[in-house]
Amino acid sequence: MAASARILNWVYRLAIPVAIGVSVGESAIYDVKGGTRAVIFDRLSGVKQTVISEGTHFLFPWLQKAVIMDVRTTPRNISTTTGSKDLQMVSLTLRVLHRPDVTFLPQIYQNLGLDYDERVLPSIGNEVLKAIVAQFDAAELITQREIVSARIRDDLVKRASEFHIALEDVSITHMTFGKEFTKAVEEKQIAQQDAERARYIVEKAEQERQASVIRAEGEAEAAETISKALEKAGDGLLLIRRIEASKDIAGTLAASPNVTYLPKSGSSGGDTSGSSGSNNLLLNLGR
Known part of the structure; x- marks a missing residue:
């Protein structure tokens, strides 16, 4: 009995250090999954300027912390309402495919945090949209949509690169105008249709007139021919x-x-x- 008690006592004493060791060992190991990277935060030196790639890695427990960041391409919509060059109100929606520049992940985390896209993209997106749309009339925004989209893409890519954000694609998915402009466009289309209809009626009348003239000339020639035939035949x-x-x-x-x-x-x-x-x-x- 005394031996069993000593063994149990020894096991209890050993279990506590083992449990602490296992816990420390688990906290010293971390995994970086596919499509992500890790940034190490050190309590003594701050954010380390090293990007940890995919796989299993070690760190010092409590002293260091692994921050996992998604580096896959992510879609985001940016909407704004602004005025055109001719003071027409325009509502635009951009669809942006973005991802962080892997090389600058430590700076992104240190300066912007994990929600870097929420902090940066809406502000620079609205800034670029307002600046570009103000350079075009409402009609030009419709007829030159590809040019407008290319200008927005180029400027937005430059602005995002300042924050180490890479844009894979930028496209206009939605564009609407104010009620006054929409009504004016509809009235213009109706006027054009009426003008086309009037021109068609005029052209039809002219063709009918020409046909009547040709028919009358033919009948006159036929009557003249018959008259000459009667004179000859008696x-x-x-x-x-x-x-x-x-x-x-x-x-x-x-x-x-x-x-x-x-x-x-x-x-x-x-x-x-x-x-x-x-x-x-x-x-x-x-x-």
């Missing part, structure tokens, strides 16, 4: 036209079931005078 052409018309009339009457051929009055049913009268009626060429 009564022969009229006789031919009369025969053709009579044939058409006779064919129409013969094909109709409601038409009955009646002989002349005073003649008998078997007399051929009825047929002669009908022929005289249908082909009365002498009259």
Whole structure:
């Protein structure tokens, strides 16, 4: 029993240092995962100017602290409302893809902290947007959108580099104007449509007039041609036209079931005078 008590006492005494040692050992080891880097804060010397890459590393417990920073590209939207060169109110939204410059992570953490993007990007984004938009009219912001976007991108990249922030992409995702300008644009579009419609009506009327002139000239030439033909042919052409018309009339009457051929009055049913009268009626060429 005495031996067992001594063993338990020895285990208890050993457990405390072992637990302290394990805790100290765990706090001395830290992991830097993919897409991140670490910056060491030393209680004696401050932030060390060394960037710790991915992997497992050691530090002095309590004396040093590992600060993990994300270095992956992150999207962010920047919105502002400002005035154009012609004093029109414009609302813009930028989509910015940014990441910290890995080389300057200690300076970024020391000067700005972990929320460096929140501290820097909205302020410089609004500054650049207001400066660039003020150089263009509202209409130019629409028609020259690519130029405006390129100017904003170049200036914003320069300003962000001063804070050691790299911008992968800058693009305008949203652009709206004030109610007055929007109404003016709509009225202008309606006026242009009305002008196009009026021009179409004028062009159509002109084409119809030209067609009428050409038709009248053609009819005049046809009448002149017929007149000359009649002068040359005499009564022969009229006789031919009369025969053709009579044939058409006779064919129409013969094909109709409601038409009955009646002989002349005073003649008998078997007399051929009825047929002669009908022929005289249908082909009365002498009259």
